[in-house]
Amino acid sequence: xxxxxxxxxxxxxxxxxxxxxxxxxxxxQMLMNAVQKVTGESCHIxxxxxxxxxxxxxxxxxxxxxxxxxxxxxxxxxxxxVLPRDIAVIAAVEAPFNFNARKHAVRKTYHxxxxxxxxxxxxxxGLAHHHPGHLNxxxxxxxxxxxxxxxxFSSFCSLKSTKSSHVRTLYSVDCVLEPHxxxxxxxxxxxxxxxxxxxxLYNMVRIIVGTLLMVxxxxxxxxxxxAILQAKNRHLAGPTAPPEGLFLWQxxxxxxxFPT
Amino acid sequence: xxxxxxxxxxxxxxxxxxxxxxxxxxxxQMLMNAVQKVTGESCHIxxxxxxxxxxxxxxxxxxxxxxxxxxxxxxxxxxxxVLPRDIAVIAAVEAPFNFNARKHAVRKTYHxxxxxxxxxxxxxxGLAHHHPGHLNxxxxxxxxxxxxxxxxFSSFCSLKSTKSSHVRTLYSVDCVLEPHxxxxxxxxxxxxxxxxxxxxLYNMVRIIVGTLLMVxxxxxxxxxxxAILQAKNRHLAGPTAPPEGLFLWQxxxxxxxFPT
Numbered sequence: 001x002x003x004x005x006x007x008x009x010x011x012x013x014x015x016x017x018x019x020x021x022x023x024x025x026x027x028x029q030m031l032m033n034a035v036q037k038v039t040g041e042s043c044h045i046x047x048x049x050x051x052x053x054x055x056x057x058x059x060x061x062x063x064x065x066x067x068x069x070x071x072x073x074x075x076x077x078x079x080x081x082v083l084p085r086d087i088a089v090i091a092a093v094e095a096p097f098n099f100n101a102r103k104h105a106v107r108k109t110y111h112x113x114x115x116x117x118x119x120x121x122x123x124x125x126g127l128a129h130h131h132p133g134h135l136n137x138x139x140x141x142x143x144x145x146x147x148x149x150x151x152x153f154s155s156f157c158s159l160k161s162t163k164s165s166h167v168r169t170l171y172s173v174d175c176v177l178e179p180h181x182x183x184x185x186x187x188x189x190x191x192x193x194x195x196x197x198x199x200x201l202y203n204m205v206r207i208i209v210g211t212l213l214m215v216x217x218x219x220x221x222x223x224x225x226x227a228i229l230q231a232k233n234r235h236l237a238g239p240t241a242p243p244e245g246l247f248l249w250q251x252x253x254x255x256x257x258f259p260t
Numbered sequence: 261x262x263x264x265x266x267x268x269x270x271x272x273x274x275x276x277x278x279x280x281x282x283x284x285x286x287x288x289q290m291l292m293n294a295v296q297k298v299t300g301e302s303c304h305i306x307x308x309x310x311x312x313x314x315x316x317x318x319x320x321x322x323x324x325x326x327x328x329x330x331x332x333x334x335x336x337x338x339x340x341x342v343l344p345r346d347i348a349v350i351a352a353v354e355a356p357f358n359f360n361a362r363k364h365a366v367r368k369t370y371h372x373x374x375x376x377x378x379x380x381x382x383x384x385x386g387l388a389h390h391h392p393g394h395l396n397x398x399x400x401x402x403x404x405x406x407x408x409x410x411x412x413f414s415s416f417c418s419l420k421s422t423k424s425s426h427v428r429t430l431y432s433v434d435c436v437l438e439p440h441x442x443x444x445x446x447x448x449x450x451x452x453x454x455x456x457x458x459x460x461l462y463n464m465v466r467i468i469v470g471t472l473l474m475v476x477x478x479x480x481x482x483x484x485x486x487a488i489l490q491a492k493n494r495h496l497a498g499p500t501a502p503p504e505g506l507f508l509w510q511x512x513x514x515x516x517x518f519p520t
Contacts, residue, residue: 011382056383086382120340122271122348123316127383 004075005063005095007258010056011086012243013126017053018060027051030087031062037082038075039068048105048251049200054243056127058111059090061251063101073259091258099256107171107196107252110205112245114191114213128190129209129245135216137175137191143215143222144173144193146229147208154232156208157201158240166232168204170197175212194249203240211238264335265323265355267518270316271346272503273386277313278320287311290347291322297342298335299328308365308511309460314503316387318371319350321511323361333519351518359516367431367456367512370465372505374451374473388450389469389505395476397435397451403475403482404433404453406489407468414492416468417461418500426492428464430457435472454509463500471498 008031016024020032028045035043043064051057070078075092083089113128115121116135121128147156150169157166174194193209211228214220220238228236268291276284280292288305295303303324311317330338335352343349373388375381376395381388407416410429417426434454453469471488474480480498488496 009382080380085385088380088382120348122269122346123387125345 001065001067001097002069003063003065003095003097003099004072004092005061005099005101005256005258006075006079006092007090008060008062009058009088009090010060011126012051012054012056014086015053017055018047018050027057027060027087030084031079034079034082034087035064035066038070038078039066041066041068046101048101048108049248051246051248052203052206052243054126055246055248056244057248059250060248061101061105061253063095063099093256093258095256099253101251104253104255105199105251106254107198107250108200108248109194109196109250109252110200111247111249112193112195112205112209112241113247114193114209114245116191126244129242131191131213133217135191135213136218137177137216139218139222140175140193140212140216143212143220143225144175144208146222146225147173151229152232153201153204153229155228155234155237156204156211157234158203158207159234161202163201166201168197168199168201170195172196173208205246206241206243207234207237207239209241209245213241214238261325261327261357262329263323263325263355263357263359264332264352265321265359265361265516265518266335266339266352267350268320268322269318269348269350270320271386272311272314272316274346275313277315278307278310287317287320287347290344291339294339294342294347295324295326298330298338299326301326301328306361308361308368309508311506311508312463312466312503314386315506315508316504317508319510320508321361321365321513323355323359353516353518355516359513361511364513364515365459365511366514367458367510368460368508369454369456369510369512370460371507371509372453372455372465372469372501373507374453374469374505376451386504389502391451391473393477395451395473396478397437397476399478399482400435400453400472400476403472403480403485404435404468406482406485407433411489412492413461413464413489415488415494415497416464416471417494418463418467419494421462423461426461428457428459428461430455432456433468465506466501466503467494467497467499469501469505473501474498 018027020028048061072092072094076089079089115128115130152166154166278287280288308321332352332354336349339349375388375390412426414426
């Protein structure tokens with residue numbers, strides 16, 4: 001029995017999230033179907049974490065056990081041949097037998113893409129959040145710095161969370177302007193909120209972004225974010241930003257490296 | 261009567277090219293419909309040039325005459341409100357009365373995006389050409405340099421061309437590797453062929469790319485490209501590369517600047 005780990009990218013637009021649910025299309029189900037087509041085995045797929053409906057992934061990490069002797073480097077082609085066009089395996093490695101994509105993740109990074117003003121790209125439908133008005137990016141960046149470090153993030157967590165502890169550590173939160181190569185001359189760079197931490201609660205990145213957007217619009221002051229954090233009260237933070245701007249970008253492990 | 265010039269971006273996937281044809285959806289028709297919705301006037305749209313079915317644009321330039329007194333800076337929002345989601349006006353200016361987007365273009369730039377090997381992005385369906393095998397990019401770049409300068413490009417022009425002269429000047433042809441921000445960690449950069457010149461013949465960029473791809477695959481030597489050019493014979497060049505990788509990137513004018 002071998003433990004195969006993979007990085008997986010998907011466009012979440014047409015899926016009801018990562019996790020299997022009866023009667024709807026999910027990324028996990030598509031991956032299980034693909035492994036079954038490749039190996040003839042039914043398998044259980046472990047992921048670094050779930051993503052919500054409409055959320056995308058650049059570097060989701062999964063692992064599963066198989067009796068198949070397909071070499072690790074052949075797995076991406078084998079899987080991509082049978083996967084739908086909006087899910088792709090980027091890389092695969094044979095992992096230590098006890099490796100678990102969820103339990104062993106030490107750092108996760110998300111990117112949230114925002115198109116501002118009336119500048120819209122025709123190529124980012126479902127892949128960015130369109131914010132019609134002006135945003136004060138400097139103020140957003142100042143507010144973002146209040147979230148760094150170890151905190152109880154109850155204010156930035158869905159009320160539906162079932163976790164016993166809401167303490168997590170954020171390593172970086174940055175609001176940066178980055179040109180998109182398909183934007184070309186004449187279009188403003190996109191605003192990207194990049195968040196890295198040791199773990200994330202249900203809707204945590206989207207609530208952080210929703211709160212930073214209120215700061216960017218001048219509806220909250222940067223300093224207020226510290227009080228919101230300390231209050232541990234979901235009702236004080238901003239709304240949950242829509243899913244389409246969010247990408248699970250990278251998941252890192254101490255005991256596993258993927259080939260580049 | 262005012263002469264309004266605009267830069268326009270579109271995803272060409274669902275259009276039968278730029279130019280109006282009866283019974284099919286074209287970008288020109290959509291733009292004319294939008295102007296009519298905004299002004300109540302029917303107008304004739306002049307573009308820097310046509311693009312084929314499935315070809316995209318980042319910076320197509322158009323102009324048209326109107327009696328409307330909408331200020332130039334309001335035109336993008338007015339048009340984008342009524343245009344379909346896959347066509348967007350990026351910028352608009354009031355042009356000199358005699359400005360003609362086709363006749364006055366002094367430099368046009370195209371980008372052609374190629375995803376190599378089995379590394380596919382889930383976010384570039386219809387927006388890149390997928391080349392399954394290895395490509396020797398250094399050899400492609402060497403071949404590309406043979407095309408620089410003023411030449412008769414009959415070998416790199418569709419047999420359907422009706423132009424009396426096939427002499428054009430290429431200012432630059434470069435094969436570069438550029439990461440796509442939505443590719444993320446673990447995915448190879450895309451190969452982009454960037455071509456700038458004073459004008460382009462029917463299918464010229466796609467035949468140049470199709471020929472460079474044969475060089476990249478080792479099916480032709482870089483030196484052979486010079487002989488192909490000199491022969492002025494379409495049958496000696498490579499096939500016309502598929503439309504989905506091609507973007508009309510930028511059109512430049514001596515007498516017109518768009519706001520950034």
